[in-house]
Amino acid sequence: MINKNEQISPFLVFFLVLKVQMGIGVLGFQRIIIKSAGNDSWIAVILAGLLFSIVIWCMLTLLNLHKQNLMGIHTQLFGKVLGGILNIIWISYWLFMGIAVYRTYVEVVQAWMFPQINVLTFSIVFALLIYYTVSGGFQVITGICFLGVIIPSYLILTIFFPLEYTDFRNLLPVWNHSYKEIALATKNMSLSYLGISTLLMYFPLIKQQKKANKWAQLANIITTLSYLLLIIVSIGFYSENQISRYVWATLSFWSIVQVPFVERFEYIGIATWVIFILPNICLFIWAATKGASVLFNVAPNKITMLYLVILIVVSLSLKNRDQINTFLNYMSYTGFYLYTVYIPILLCLSFIMKKKEVMHEN
Amino acid sequence: MRIKMILLTSMMTLFLSSCMNIEPTVLNEINIATAISYDYIDKDHFTSTAVTPYYLPDKRVNNVTFTATSSLSKDVRQRMNQQTDKPIFSGKIEVVLYSKELAKHDLIRMTDTLIRDPSIGNTVYLAVVDGKAQDVLIKQFGNVDKGTYLSNAIEHNIQSGILPKTNLHLFSYAHNSEGMDPFLPIIKPKNGNPIITGVALFDQGKFVYQTKDHENIIFKMLVETSSNKEGFSAKLGENLFASVYNISSKVSYNIPEPMTNSPIMINLKVEAVLREFTGEQPDKKVIRTIEKKMEKELKQRAEKLIVKLQKLEVDPLGVGEQVRTRTRSWNKDEWKSLYPTIPFQVNVNFEILESGAVE
Numbered sequence: 069m070i071n072k073n074e075q076i077s078p079f080l081v082f083f084l085v086l087k088v089q090m091g092i093g094v095l096g097f098q099r100i101i102i103k104s105a106g107n108d109s110w111i112a113v114i115l116a117g118l119l120f121s122i123v124i125w126c127m128l129t130l131l132n133l134h135k136q137n138l139m140g141i142h143t144q145l146f147g148k149v150l151g152g153i154l155n156i157i158w159i160s161y162w163l164f165m166g167i168a169v170y171r172t173y174v175e176v177v178q179a180w181m182f183p184q185i186n187v188l189t190f191s192i193v194f195a196l197l198i199y200y201t202v203s204g205g206f207q208v209i210t211g212i213c214f215l216g217v218i219i220p221s222y223l224i225l226t227i228f229f230p231l232e233y234t235d236f237r238n239l240l241p242v243w244n245h246s247y248k249e250i251a252l253a254t255k256n257m258s259l260s261y262l263g264i265s266t267l268l269m270y271f272p273l274i275k276q277q278k279k280a281n282k283w284a285q286l287a288n289i290i291t292t293l294s295y296l297l298l299i300i301v302s303i304g305f306y307s308e309n310q311i312s313r314y315v316w317a318t319l320s321f322w323s324i325v326q327v328p329f330v331e332r333f334e335y336i337g338i339a340t341w342v343i344f345i346l347p348n349i350c351l352f353i354w355a356a357t358k359g360a361s362v363l364f365n366v367a368p369n370k371i372t373m374l375y376l377v378i379l380i381v382v383s384l385s386l387k388n389r390d391q392i393n394t395f396l397n398y399m400s401y402t403g404f405y406l407y408t409v410y411i412p413i414l415l416c417l418s419f420i421m422k423k424k425e426v427m428h429e430n
Numbered sequence: 431m432r433i434k435m436i437l438l439t440s441m442m443t444l445f446l447s448s449c450m451n452i453e454p455t456v457l458n459e460i461n462i463a464t465a466i467s468y469d470y471i472d473k474d475h476f477t478s479t480a481v482t483p484y485y486l487p488d489k490r491v492n493n494v495t496f497t498a499t500s501s502l503s504k505d506v507r508q509r510m511n512q513q514t515d516k517p518i519f520s521g522k523i524e525v526v527l528y529s530k531e532l533a534k535h536d537l538i539r540m541t542d543t544l545i546r547d548p549s550i551g552n553t554v555y556l557a558v559v560d561g562k563a564q565d566v567l568i569k570q571f572g573n574v575d576k577g578t579y580l581s582n583a584i585e586h587n588i589q590s591g592i593l594p595k596t597n598l599h600l601f602s603y604a605h606n607s608e609g610m611d612p613f614l615p616i617i618k619p620k621n622g623n624p625i626i627t628g629v630a631l632f633d634q635g636k637f638v639y640q641t642k643d644h645e646n647i648i649f650k651m652l653v654e655t656s657s658n659k660e661g662f663s664a665k666l667g668e669n670l671f672a673s674v675y676n677i678s679s680k681v682s683y684n685i686p687e688p689m690t691n692s693p694i695m696i697n698l699k700v701e702a703v704l705r706e707f708t709g710e711q712p713d714k715k716v717i718r719t720i721e722k723k724m725e726k727e728l729k730q731r732a733e734k735l736i737v738k739l740q741k742l743e744v745d746p747l748g749v750g751e752q753v754r755t756r757t758r759s760w761n762k763d764e765w766k767s768l769y770p771t772i773p774f775q776v777n778v779n780f781e782i783l784e785s786g787a788v789e
Contacts, residue, residue, distance in 0.1 A: 180548045186451040193446050196439055233599060240755040307607030313545070323552040324599060331522060332551065 076210050076270075078279035084351070085124075085264055085287035087213040090294060091348040092172040093260030095341075097295070098302045098317040105253030106308055107238055108245045110299050112253035117292030119254065120261045123407050124288055127264070128281045130415045131271045133422060138268035139359050141414070145421060152363060158265075159359040161402060163375055164382075165263065166352035168399045170194070171383045173345050175392055180319065180334055191383055195376040201350045202357060202372050206273055209350050216347035220340045224294075226333065227301055229325040234304030258408070259400040260295065261288075263348060265407065269355040315389075353379075461494075461518040464577020467563035468540060470531035475499060476540075478506040480518060481567045483575035493576045495568050502543075521549045524581035526556050526598075527617070529563040530630075530637060538605060538635035544598055552599040555584045558630040558637060560618040569622025580624060584615055587626050590659035592646040594629070605634060608762045609750020613653075616640055633744045648731040651679040651698060652747050661705055664727040670709050672720045674702035674782065683749070688757040689765070693773045694749065696736075698728065700778065704785040717782050725778040732776040740770045 101109045134141045138158060142151035174187055201212055245253075267284065274280050302317055314320050325333035353375055361368040386392050463480040470476055477499045484492040496518065498509035510518050526544065528537060537556075544550050557580075559566055567576055587593040593615050604612035616630040628641040629649055641649055647662050661675030677700060684695035702724075709716065739745065743766075750769065754760045 182450075182452045184451050184453065186449060189446040189449045189451075193443055196442065200439075233595070233603075235751075237751070237755045241758055244758050307603050307610075309608075310603055310606035313606075319548075320552065323548070323550075326551075326553060332549075334548070 074206050075273050075275050076207060078274055078276050079283055080210050080214065081267075081274060081280045082283040082287045083214045083217050084210060084270065085267065085284045086290055087216050087347045088263035088266055088351050089120075089261050089287065089291040091263060091345055092169050092176075093262075094295075094298070095172075095176065095318045096314070096316040097257065097260040098299060098306075098311055099314060100256045100259070101253040101299070102303070102308060102311050104249050104256065105245050106249075107240070107303055108243055108250060109253055109257075109303065110239070110296060111243070112250055112257045113295045113299050114292065115250070115254040116257035116261055117288060117295070119258055119408070120264065120292075121285060121288050123411060124264060124267075124284050125281070126411050126415050127267055128271075128284065130411070130418060131268065132277065133418055135272070135277075137270075137272050137358075139362050141418065145414075145417060155359055155363050158268075158406075159356045159363070161399075161406060162266065162269075162352045162356040162359070163378065164399055165403070166349045166356070166375075167379050167382050168396055169345055169348050169352070170379060171386055171392055172396065173341065174383060175389070176316065176319070176338060176341070179315075181338055187384055188380070191380045195380060197346065198350055198353060198379075199372055199376055201346070202354050203369050206270060206354065209347065209354050212350055213347040216343055220344045223337060223340060226322060226325055226337070227297065230301055230305045230321050233324065234301060236300075236304045238303050238307070239300070255404065257295075258404060261291065262400065262403040262407065263352070264288075265403075266351050266355045269358055455519060459516055461514060461516045462522045463518050463520055464522055464575055465525040465527065465567055465580055466520075466523055467527040467529070467559070467567050468532055469529045469563050470535065471499065473535070474501045476501075476532060477564065478510075479564045479567050480507075480510055481576045482518065483577070490573055491575050493567075493570060497564070519549075520547065522577075523550055523554055524577045525584070526554060527559050527563040527566055527580075528556070529559050529561070530616075530640075532563075533558045533614075533630065533632075533637035536635045537632065537637070541598065541601065545602055550598075552597065554598045555581055555596065556598055556601055556614050557584065558614050558616045559624075560616055560627065560640070562619075565619045565622065566617060566624045569619070571622050580617075583624065583626060587615070590657070591626075592628070592650055592658075593626065594650045594653040594656065604746070604748070605632075607748075607751060608760075609745065609752075609754045609765060610748040611744045611746050613746040629746075631739070631742070631744050631746050633742070638742050638744055639738075644731065645735050647677075648728060648735055649746075651677075651700070651728075652681055652696065652732060652735070655680045661702070663706070664724055666709075666720060666723045671706070672704065672708070672723070673706040674724070675705045677702040683752045685753060685756055688753045689759050689761075689768070691768055691771045691773075693775050694753075696732070696774060696776045698732065698776060698778045700724075700728065700780045701783050702780070704782050707785075717785065721780045721782055725780040728778045728780065729776050732778070733774065736774045736776070740772075740774075743770055745769060 101112050105112050130141065134144065139155050142154045145151065146154060174190065178185055201208055271277065271280070298318060302311060305321070306314070306317065311317055319334060319337070322334045322337045323332070327333065330336060353372060356375060357368050357371045360366070360371045386395055461482040463482050465481045467479045468476050477497060479495050479497045481493050481495045484494055486492055496510040496513050498506045500506045500509060507518060507520070528540060532540070541556065544554060572579070584593065588595055596613070596615060601612045601614060604610045611634065612632045614630050614632070615626055616628050617624045618627045628643070628646050630637055631639040631641070647658065650656050650658065657678040659676060661673050661677065663671055663673030666672055680699045682697045684697060686692065704720070739747070750765055753765065
């Protein structure tokens with residue numbers, strides 16, 4: 069049923085998961101969690117990482133049970149009508165996640181580099197790039213994800229520049245926040261890990277699906293470690309009230325970077341960030357396309373085009389920081405509940421259904 | 431079909447990229463400001479001066495200044511632009527100077543624009559000018575670009591002189607942290623030649639005190655683990671002087687009971703090389719007495735300085751931060767009232783590593 073040319077090796081799941089987990093959130097997640105957990109934020113980062121390790125396990129158990137993607141599971145469990153409605157919810161979630169990532173990036177460009185940039189023309193050029201990648205099929209997207217991890221990975225070296233001004237004493241005293249504050253921070257932190265749900269769509273395309281769990285978990289560990297490194301340096305580098313003023317704390321690291329050949333490093337960093345977020349947008353748009361084309365039986369390329377028009381229209385209509393923030397908050401909370409509530413429930417339901425089937429047969 | 435698509439796509443990419451409304455900023459069509467100064471006029475207004483270097487064909491550098499008055503610093507830029515044929519850009523500002531008069535009112539209001547503007551780096555040096563800030567920039571001297579000159583002057587004094595690490599980021603860090611007050615270098619113009627005289631201490635955003643000559647070195651030692659190429663000298667007795675250089679120092683705190691007014695111990699470990707000695711051959715015993723004398727001298731200077739800081743109720747050393755990270759019962763207001771009452775005890779461990787090239 070599945071075209072051999074579309075399949076990928078299990079180790080590539082590592083890049084797919086890592087890439088989609090570390091997206092636009094890297095630029096400014098610090099402010100949101102430090103607001104509630106202060107110097108204990110690093111605990112929240114680890115807890116959120118553990119939480120997502122469980123979510124990944126849930127997803128893969130669910131997928132291994134059914135051997136098909138989320139669309140198929142929905143129709144199998146809930147029938148055509150209810151399943152179809154649930155499918156539409158997930159499809160729109162992926163589509164709007166893609167838009168959220170894109171709009172946040174444009175906002176960074178507007179705030180840091182070109183305040184007067186014409187968003188329409190920029191979006192059209194970017195949409196062409198997305199169309200090219202998505203219409204190339206899943207293997208092309210996997211390739212872009214691979215490059216999206218490898219090419220920007222040099223940016224990790226810039227973490228050495230702020231070290232000159234960090235005071236790790238700020239991490240002390242450990243655990244001087246209440247459980248409630250840490251839990252709230254964990255919830256807010258988990259918003260930076262979202263994106264992994266695309267796994268629910270591409271799972272049938274993986275060869276040797278049993279091995280996928282190992283690679284997905286490894287990717288989750290690497291994500292957690294990267295966030296941990298960033299938050300620890302941020303806590304040392306900024307004082308608590310100071311960080312609450314920076315929307316993009318990671319970007320502000322770069323304004324401390326001084327290298328002889330370039331005066332302002334942010335310009336290089338933000339330009340590299342295109343390669344960092346392109347795979348995320350493509351993967352979300354691809355998942356939404358795939359779902360809709362099966363559901364409505366329309367050619368995928370037409371759907372992608374429609375999505376890109378929606379992407380351009382929505383990004384143009386979100387005008388200021390406030391609107392973008394509200395939009396992002398809605399997306400984050402929807403995502404959070406989809407992952408931590410909906411998926412475990414779905415897993416339980418499918419367990420019960422399977423058991424019934426087995427009993428029926430006996 | 432395929433070729434048509436490729437053509438269409440590349441045409442679109444080509445044309446659309448040129449309509450993105452991105453302002454080109456060609457290097458020789460703009461004025462690159464390298465330093466800016468602010469002077470106080472009244473509560474709401476200030477004068478601002480920006481300096482931009484002009485590189486002349488005969489390798490000379492001409493520093494051109496623009497001056498304008500307003501109540502917001504971006505308005506000032508507008509007024510400056512009205513005076514010149516090329517727009518002024520702030521992307522390469524290296525030093526921002528404030529007059530002492532302005533610093534006495536509130537600097538936080540002034541630094542806000544620097545932090546908000548992403549085109550200004552976090553490593554910009556801020557400094558307070560003892561006198562009119564404008565004078566430092568307007569007077570022509572030497573054949574150098576003013577901004578770079580000032581920035582180099584501050585930089586080498588941080589690396590090997592009397593200044594502790596300082597820049598926009600650290601100023602904002604100290605101002606925003608609960609147990610610390612910011613400080614900035616202070617510059618005095620002398621016939622147009624800027625001289626770094628010490629450190630200006632702030633109570634939150636307000637200038638309160640300017641360190642004296644003899645306090646500079648000990649201030650740096652107390653603020654951070656530092657190395658210092660310059661030395662300092664002490665009188666050991668009648669006609670007996672010793673001076674040391676290449677000092678490296680390390681400061682650590684010992685707070686047995688944080689958030690009470692029990693004593694706080696500050697341990698200072700200093701290593702240095704003997705540079706000048708007016709007595710006889712320094713043998714082991716003499717060196718030991720020099721060390722003892724130096725310890726006493728440093729201890730005295732440090733304790734005097736700390737008492738002064740307590741009287742001013744400013745905490746540039748970040749003692750509050752040391753306490754905050756050692757206790758779970760931190761309370762900002764309680765600490766504020768506690769700080770002036772705490773007895774400090776400075777323990778100096780002075781070691782002379784070498785006594786120079788002679789024996």
